[in-house]
Amino acid sequence: xxxxxxxxxxxxxxxxxxxxxxxxxxxxxxxxxxxxxxxxxxxxxxxxxxxxxxxxxxxxxxxxxxxxxxxxxxxxxxxxxxxxxxxxxxxxxxxxxxxxxxxxxxxxxxxxxxxxxxxxxxxxxxxxxxxxxxxxxxxxxxxxxxxxxxxxxxxxxxxxxxxxxxxxxxxxxxxxxxxxxxxxxxxxxxxxxxxxxxxxxxxxxxxxxxxxxxxxxxxxxxxxxxxxxxxxxxxxxxxxxxxxxxxxxxxxxxxxxxxxxxxxx
Ligand code: ADP
Ligand code: MG
Numbered sequence: 258x259x260x261x262x263x264x265x266x267x268x269x270x271x272x273x274x275x276x277x278x279x280x281x282x283x284x285x286x287x288x289x290x291x292x293x294x295x296x297x298x299x300x301x302x303x304x305x306x307x308x309x310x311x312x313x314x315x316x317x318x319x320x321x322x323x324x325x326x327x328x329x330x331x332x333x334x335x336x337x338x339x340x341x342x343x344x345x346x347x348x349x350x351x352x353x354x355x356x357x358x359x360x361x362x363x364x365x366x367x368x369x370x371x372x373x374x375x376x377x378x379x380x381x382x383x384x385x386x387x388x389x390x391x392x393x394x395x396x397x398x399x400x401x402x403x404x405x406x407x408x409x410x411x412x413x414x415x416x417x418x419x420x421x422x423x424x425x426x427x428x429x430x431x432x433x434x435x436x437x438x439x440x441x442x443x444x445x446x447x448x449x450x451x452x453x454x455x456x457x458x459x460x461x462x463x464x465x466x467x468x469x470x471x472x473x474x475x476x477x478x479x480x481x482x483x484x485x486x487x488x489x490x491x492x493x494x495x496x497x498x499x500x501x502x503x504x505x506x507x508x509x510x511x512x513x514x515x516x517x518x519x520x521x522x
Contacts, residue, residue, distance in 0.1 A: 259292070259375040260509065261368060262435060263393040264401045267420075268413045269384035272403040272440035274301040275475055275485070277381035278336065279494070280401070281306075282484035283502030285337030289376040289511065292331065295343040296364070296393055297383040303342035306334040307482025310344040318347040320367055321354070321392075327367045336484040339375070347389070354388050361388070361428050365396035377511065386420045394424040399435035399509065406439055406452035414456075434460075435509060438501060440469040465508075467501040469494065 264277045274297070281293040294317060295302040300310035310316075315325035320341070330341045354360040368378060380393040394400070400421065404410050425432050437460055444450050457464050469475075472494030475485040486495040506512060 259368075259372050259378050260399075260511065261378040261380065261397045262399045262401055262509075263296075263380040263382050263390075263397045264403065265382040265390060265393065265417070266402050266404065266413065267384055267386050267390070267417060268410070271405050271410070272438075272469070273297075273384070274305060274381050274479075276401065276403045276438060276440065276469075276498075277302050277379050278305045278479070278484045279475070279486060279498035280502055280505065281338040281379050282336040282486040283498050284377055284379075284506070284511075286486060286499070287502060287506065289506075290374065291338035292341065292371065292375040292378045293334075293338050294341045294364075294378065294380045296347070296380050296389050298343060298345050298348040299383070300342065300344045300347075301479065302381040303340060303344065304482065305479035305484070306336055306338075306340045306342070308332060308334065308340055308342045310342055313342045313344050316346060317341045317343045318350055321347075321350050321363050327371065335482065336487050351388055354392075361391050361395045364392040368396055386416065390420075391424060391428070394421065394432055395428045397429070398431060399433050401435050401505070402437045403440045404437055404456065405441050406449040406456070408448065408452065410452060411455065434463050435505070436463050436465040438465045438467070438469065441471045442468040443471055444468075465501060465504055467497065467504045469497040469501065472497070 264273045281291045285291045303310040319325035320327040320330050334340045382390045474489040474492035475494035478485045478488035
C-alpha cells in the first residue's frame with residue numbers, strides 16, 4: 258500500500274519542486290518504489306527529472322480529465338523514481354474540473370489502482386491554493402511544507418493552515434502536516450534565525466530537524482534533468498536531502514508500513 262504525500266506552499270520559489278525531486282531521489286536511493294507526480298503546469302519537476310515536458314503526451318492533465326490511463330503517463334526517470342509529468346496544458350484542468358462531480362477527488366481516484374506498485378507517492382503542488390492543490394490535499398496522508406525563513410513566509414503559512422483545516426473538515430479528515438522543512442537556510446543570517454525560531458515556537462515538533470542549506474549544486478541540477486543527488490552526490494545539498502529523507506522515513510515509519518513493498522525484498 259502506498260503512502261501519499263504532497264509538497265505544498267502557495268508561495269512560489271520556496272523549494273517545493275527541489276524538495277519533491279530530491280526527496281524522491283533520496284527515497285529511491287533507499288530502495289523505496291517512488292512515484293513523483295508533477296501537479297504544477299510549470300512542469301518544473303518534470304524537466305528536473307529529465308523528461309521533455311513539451312513533447313509529453315499524454316501528461317497528468319489527460320489522466321485527470323479522464324482521457325488517458327495514468328499508467329500511460331508514467332515514465333521512469335534517470336533519478337531512480339517514476340514520474341507522472343505535467344506541462345502547460347494542466348492549467349486548463351481548473352476549468353475542466355469545475356463542472357465535474359467530486360472534482361476534488363479526481364487525483365485520489367486516479368491513484369488508487371497504483372496502490373500496490375509504489376511505496377511512496379510524492380505530489381509537487383503548484384504555488385496556488387487552487388483545485389489542483391485541493392486535489393493533492395484530498396489524495397494525501399501527509400503534507401510536507403518547505404519554507405524559506407523570510408518575513409513573508411510567516412504570512413503565507415496562515416493561509417495554508419486555513420486551507421488545510423477546510424480540507425480536513427470537508428474532504429479528507431486524515432490529512433496531517435508531516436512537517437515543515439527549512440530550505441535555502443543560512444543560520445548566519447540574523448533574520449533567518451529569527452524567523453526559524455518563530456516557526457519552531459509555533460509549530461514545535463512539526464518542524465523537521467533537518468535543514469537544507471543554500472547550495473548551488475541543487476540549483477544547477479535541474480538544467481541537467483537530474484536531482485541534486487544524481488548530479489553531485491557528495492554536495493552539501495545532496496547530503497542535506499539524504500538526511501531529510503532519513504528523518505522523514507523515520508517520522509512516517511515508512512520502513513514499517515511498507516517493508517513488504519521494498520525493492521528486492
Ligand atoms: P518552488 O517549486 O517552490 O517554486 P523551487 O524548488 O523551484 O521552488 O526553487 C526555486 C528556485 O530556488 C529554483 O531556481 C531552485 O533551483 C532554487 N533552489 C531551491 N532550493 C535551493 C537550495 N537549497 N539552494 C540553492 N538554490 C535552491
Ligand atoms: Mg515548483
